[in-house]
Amino acid sequence: MLLAELGAGALLAAFALAGFAAIVGLWSGWSRQPLLALVARRAFWGAGAGVVAASAALEAGFLTHDFSIYFVAAHSDLRMSGPLLAAAFYGGQEGSLLYWTLVLSVIGGVSLASAGSGRLGAYATGVLATIEAFFLAVLTLVASPFATLTPAPADGFGLNPLLRDSGMLVHPPFLLAGFAAFGVPFAFAIAALLAGHADAAWIAHTRRLALLAWGLQGAGLTLGMWWAYHVLGWGGYWGWDPVENVALLPWLATTAYIHSSQVQERRGMLKAWNFGLVILAFCLAVFGTFVVRSGIIQSVHTFAISAIGPWFLGFLAVAIVVSGALLALRAPMLRAERRLEAPLSREGAFLLQNLLFIGLAFTVLWGTVLPLVSGLLEGRQAVVGPSFYERATGPLFLTLLALLAAGPLLPWKRAGTAWLGALRVPAVIGLAAAAGLLAGGVREPLPLLLGFVIAAAGATSVMEFVRGGRFAARLPGSWPAAAVRLAARNRRRYGAYLAHLGIVVVAAGIAGSHLWQQERVAVVRTGQTLSVGRYALTLEETSLAVIDGNPTYTAVLGVGDEQLVARRTVYPTFGGQSATQVAIRSTALEDLYVVLADGTTPGQVTLIAFVNPLVSWIWAGAALLILGTLLGSWPGGGREPARLRVPATLPAPAGGAE
Amino acid sequence: MTRWVVLVGVVAGCVGYLVYSATGTQAEYYRTVAEVKGNPGGADSRVLGTVQNDVQRLDGGLEVRFTAAQDGVNLPVAFKGQLPDIFRPGIQVVVEGRMGADGVFQALTLLAKCPSRFTAAPAA
Numbered sequence: 001m002l003l004a005e006l007g008a009g010a011l012l013a014a015f016a017l018a019g020f021a022a023i024v025g026l027w028s029g030w031s032r033q034p035l036l037a038l039v040a041r042r043a044f045w046g047a048g049a050g051v052v053a054a055s056a057a058l059e060a061g062f063l064t065h066d067f068s069i070y071f072v073a074a075h076s077d078l079r080m081s082g083p084l085l086a087a088a089f090y091g092g093q094e095g096s097l098l099y100w101t102l103v104l105s106v107i108g109g110v111s112l113a114s115a116g117s118g119r120l121g122a123y124a125t126g127v128l129a130t131i132e133a134f135f136l137a138v139l140t141l142v143a144s145p146f147a148t149l150t151p152a153p154a155d156g157f158g159l160n161p162l163l164r165d166s167g168m169l170v171h172p173p174f175l176l177a178g179f180a181a182f183g184v185p186f187a188f189a190i191a192a193l194l195a196g197h198a199d200a201a202w203i204a205h206t207r208r209l210a211l212l213a214w215g216l217q218g219a220g221l222t223l224g225m226w227w228a229y230h231v232l233g234w235g236g237y238w239g240w241d242p243v244e245n246v247a248l249l250p251w252l253a254t255t256a257y258i259h260s261s262q263v264q265e266r267r268g269m270l271k272a273w274n275f276g277l278v279i280l281a282f283c284l285a286v287f288g289t290f291v292v293r294s295g296i297i298q299s300v301h302t303f304a305i306s307a308i309g310p311w312f313l314g315f316l317a318v319a320i321v322v323s324g325a326l327l328a329l330r331a332p333m334l335r336a337e338r339r340l341e342a343p344l345s346r347e348g349a350f351l352l353q354n355l356l357f358i359g360l361a362f363t364v365l366w367g368t369v370l371p372l373v374s375g376l377l378e379g380r381q382a383v384v385g386p387s388f389y390e391r392a393t394g395p396l397f398l399t400l401l402a403l404l405a406a407g408p409l410l411p412w413k414r415a416g417t418a419w420l421g422a423l424r425v426p427a428v429i430g431l432a433a434a435a436g437l438l439a440g441g442v443r444e445p446l447p448l449l450l451g452f453v454i455a456a457a458g459a460t461s462v463m464e465f466v467r468g469g470r471f472a473a474r475l476p477g478s479w480p481a482a483a484v485r486l487a488a489r490n491r492r493r494y495g496a497y498l499a500h501l502g503i504v505v506v507a508a509g510i511a512g513s514h515l516w517q518q519e520r521v522a523v524v525r526t527g528q529t530l531s532v533g534r535y536a537l538t539l540e541e542t543s544l545a546v547i548d549g550n551p552t553y554t555a556v557l558g559v560g561d562e563q564l565v566a567r568r569t570v571y572p573t574f575g576g577q578s579a580t581q582v583a584i585r586s587t588a589l590e591d592l593y594v595v596l597a598d599g600t601t602p603g604q605v606t607l608i609a610f611v612n613p614l615v616s617w618i619w620a621g622a623a624l625l626i627l628g629t630l631l632g633s634w635p636g637g638g639r640e641p642a643r644l645r646v647p648a649t650l651p652a653p654a655g656g657a658e
Numbered sequence: 659m660t661r662w663v664v665l666v667g668v669v670a671g672c673v674g675y676l677v678y679s680a681t682g683t684q685a686e687y688y689r690t691v692a693e694v695k696g697n698p699g700g701a702d703s704r705v706l707g708t709v710q711n712d713v714q715r716l717d718g719g720l721e722v723r724f725t726a727a728q729d730g731v732n733l734p735v736a737f738k739g740q741l742p743d744i745f746r747p748g749i750q751v752v753v754e755g756r757m758g759a760d761g762v763f764q765a766l767t768l769l770a771k772c773p774s775r776f777t778a779a780p781a782a
Contacts (some may be wrong), residue, residue, distance in 0.1 A: 162743070233743065343661055355666060359673035366677055370685065382685040382702060385754075385767075392680035397671065519739065521720060523670050577744050596743050597720070606720055 001068045008146040011098075014050025015136035017043045018129045018490030025126025029119045029194060036121035041112050044129050047136070048105035055102050058095060058145050062064030062088055068152035071095060071145045077158035079548065084159070087169050091159050093293065093308075094145035096176055101135040103180035108132070110182050111209055120202065123191035123605035131183045134315050142307050161571045163581040167227030175224060175247055178217025179285045182250050185210040186282035189275050193326040198271050198333050203261050206278060208633050210261075213281075214254040215629040221247060222622040233580040233595040235519065235610040237618070240389045242297045244366045246288030249361050252529075253281040256357040263347045266412060268337030272327060273354070275334070279323040284361070286316045295372055342414040356400050363392045384564065398453060401507055404500060405430070405456035408464065425463055450511045453502055461501040462615065468494065487631075495632020502628055505621030512614030521608045533611035535559055535592050542602050549573075555596050555605045566596040566607075591615045686754065691728040694757050704754045705763070707733060711747045723762075727752060735763045742770035 021043035028036035058071070062085055067073040075091040090099045108128040115121035115149040139145065159168075185206045192202035224244070225237035238244060257277035263270045290312035291297055327334075340347060367384045374382035401452035409422045433446045433455030442448060467488075472483035487494045520532040529538045538558040545552050552569045570576060578598060585592040597606035689703040707726025714723045721738045724747075735753055745751070745768070753765035 230736060234740065340661055343665060348665075351662070352669065355669040359669060362673060363677050366681070370681065371688070374685075374687075381683075381688040384681065384685050388680045388684035391684060392676045395676060498683060523717065523720065576746050579743050595740070598715070598743075598745070 001066075001152075001630065003061045003064075003066050004069045004148050005417075007061070007069075008052045008140075010050045010053040010057065010317060011136060011140050011144070011146070014054065015133060015140050017047035017050060018045050018133035018136055021047060021129035022126050022133050025122050025129055026125075029122035029126060029191070032119060034090065034117040034122070037117040037125065039246045040122065040129065041117070044105075044112065044125050045109050045133070047129065047132060048109045050135075051098070051102050051105045051132075051633070054146075055089075055098055055348070058098060059089055062086060065156070066152075067154070067156050068150070069145075070147040072168075072455060073149055073153050073156040075156070075159055077156040078413045080159065080550040083166075084164060087172075088159050090172050090176060091163055091168070094139070094143045094147075096172070097135060097139055097308075098144060098145050099173070100176050101132060101139065103177045104128070104132055104135065104183050105210070107181050107184050107212065108187065111188070111205075111602050115188075115205070117294065119195040120188070120191050120197055120205075123194040124187050127187040127190045127194075128184065131187065134311075138308055138311050142311060154518045161569070161574055162231070162575060165227065165231050166230055167223065171220060171223040171227045172221075174216055175220030178213055178215075179247075179250070179289065180281045181209070181213035181216055182254070182285040185213060185278050189278040190323065190326065193275060193323075193330050196330065196333060198275075198330065200265055203264055203274065207258070207261050208635075210254055210281070211629060211633040214258060214625060215633070216620070217247070217251045217254075218629070219626055221251060222619070222626075226619060229615065230582060230584065231579075233582045233608075235517070235593055235595070237513075237615070240367070240386045242368045243292055245364050246284070246291050249284040249288060249365060250281040252357050252361040252364070253277055253284055256354040256361075257281065259350045260354045262348050267347055268463075269340065269347065270351070271336065272331065272334040275327060275611070277354075279319075279327070280361075283316060283319055283323070285594055286312060286319060286367075290316060291368070291650050297368065338359075344409070344410065344415045344419070346410045346412045349410050353400065353403055353407065356396050356403070360393055360400075362395050363396070367392070377537060397507075398449070399506075401450075401453040401457050404504065405453060405460045408460055408500070412415060426456035426459040429459035439511060446512070447515050450515075454508050454511065457507075458501065458504040461497050461504060463581045464497040465494070491634055492632050494631070495628045495634075498628030498631060499625050500628075502621045502624030505617050507621075507623060509614045509617030509619075509621060511619065513612045516613045518611040519608070521606070523604060523606050530607055530609060532609040533590070533592075535609075535611065537564070537594065537609060539605060539607075542600050542605055553596060553602075553605070554623045555607070557583065557594060557607075559592065564592070564594055566594050568596040568598070571611070572614040586616050591614065671753065674717055679739050687726050691726065691731040691733040694763060695731065695733060695761075697724060697757065702754065702756050702766070703732065704752055707735075709745070709747050726753065726763075733763050734761065735765050737768045739768070744770050753761040 024036050024043065025040035028034070028040055051584040057628050058069070060066075061069045061072045062076055065072070065076070065078055071094050072088075073090060075095070076085055076088040080088065088095075090096045112121065112128065113126055115124050150473040152461070188206045190203060191197060192206075200440060202428075218238065219245075224247070229232075229237040251602045257274060260277065261274055264274050290309060293308050340350065340351075367388050371381040371383050376381065394464065405426045406423060409426075410419055418613070430452040434452040437448055437451045442451075468486055469479075469483055472486045473479050475486070495541050519535050520530060522530045524530050524537075524539045526539050528535050536559070538554045540558050540563070542556075543554045545554070547569070550569050552567055554565060554567050557564045557566065563586065564585055565585035567581040568578055570578040571582070580597075581597050583594040590611055593610040593612055595610075597608050633646070686702060686704050689705055691705055691707055694703060694705055705726065705728070707728045710723050710725040710727055710732070715721070716723065717738075721736065722741060722745075723734065723736050726733045726735050736758075737753065737755075750771045752769040752771070753763065754767045754769075755763060755765040758764045
């Protein structure tokens, strides 16, 4: 009971401080009083301390099994311990919202430390505190994690079996942190608009914060795919479910921003567009929370449907109206300093990339809200499944991969004939890959085209490292040391190409597992064999044991001289819900993936076996992407793009880059 | 300026066409159990219903027959394939398929909705 009082009190204090910080911060920016900006910032930090204290109280409630807190009783029980018990913090709605607020407070607080007490810093404090105050209002008024139960039950309900997995420890915190982090670049964008600074300073400040949110969200999405693949046992990793889609939307918008912000840095163009993208990403994140929490769209994931839906809808409406009005008001300030000289140029490629990403976001959003739109317009709900997304987004993804091969080779301003020469290497490598596939017996046009484009895009990314390595060889000192120094000084450049390479590897993994997945389903008795792909699976033995009160079926399968063990556990306390433990034999080229299906009895099991080609490439590529993001956003190094001049991809035309 | 507008127009047009054509060919309507029962044959449709207490598993669990109910109307459903882990009486499922002549809805896909709140059902 004490913990609940402490936590609720801390949240209330944080709410009051955040409201105060919001008013003082905005007033300080308006009235140009730097002293008030300091006051607002400290109030924001104070609110952050309150949120940290409340989070600590809730975590302590879990660790001490304080079932007088309803949220603790509803999401844990006495048998849980260790990391999973600690992770039950975000196993439900109220805790997730508190975690979100915590991330916003911490990242926002750190970003304000370097924002100064000028008008930009003052307004940024005001906007961040407004967002924080909104979340704290929801947490204190509508969805409190500290609601109490009297009398306290002797034991809690426990965590859903599907969440009892190590994936639970990493996927939700990254995804939620990503969602929360989109609020920080948004706050700086709004602050820049309010203060009337549309110069490069806000881009420099926002780019790293946007990269942080983007990286967290990317990691969260990947871990979600990894979890779905390893735990849910359907052989796939992405189902185009509305809940997955809304998590992808802000990531897509920010991918566009990361690229278009360079056009503003280098060429002074696309200013209003960049503001729009940062605002869009945040609005999509809020929209996603609204969709997920309101239950307004049918999803395989059903979260608690609660009263917070309308609050988020109202908040979203305010965010859109205020940002739109500000953008319109500041339009004269956002005019481009230069004009697009030629469409065939680096900036032209960035623009096309942006349009494709926004097109992707629109397509995914359309598919997600179609039930709502058709329900309103036609009176009956239409829905679309994966086939819609594959048809509508496939050509866009293919074009983006082609752009990944050709775009980075384009010089700024205007491409001459030299560009065509530079395209030779990726074109040859792409053709070689297609020829390799053809020789391997592939005849359909789509895999051949994908092979060509993916190999070409990979070649373009690798070429950049080859070129850097050659340059390093001519620098003084030993070659590896020079290469590392070169990469460290040009972090943004090499981070970006590493991320591109990661995307190419992910694309290959998705293409491979999508095009060539094989599946066999069969009822098998002990001693019988099931073959799938080039594997022969022999059922060696089956058993049934009761572990922690939960009946668990086990099937041992022989593959060559290896053994695979697949299990299925039934949870009587969850209404007989069962959870599978997939047996996966992973190699660099393909995964053998075996699921013990429902309806298993001793001596006879139903097996679903998949061969999933190249799935491990998805995880490897995502790791490269995250490494590249870390390298590109690591503080220090070259202050501006390319301090230590590596010869540009192509000699720039007369007048060259500065 | 006109170049930007042309590029934006072309890409927007392509995206619009892709979305339009994919929606036209891939969208399915949710129908109520009563509508599906009143119209055997017909196009593929999606139905949302609650699994009743009569689940029969055939063929080692590869085929399942059950009744899905919505607003008090019952629909017999047959489904072949892998059942979601959380499938059991009492949960909501979305089945996609068409009504057979025998009055049994032949589901091609079966999606189970995760238990709401991700928490335990109250002890029975």
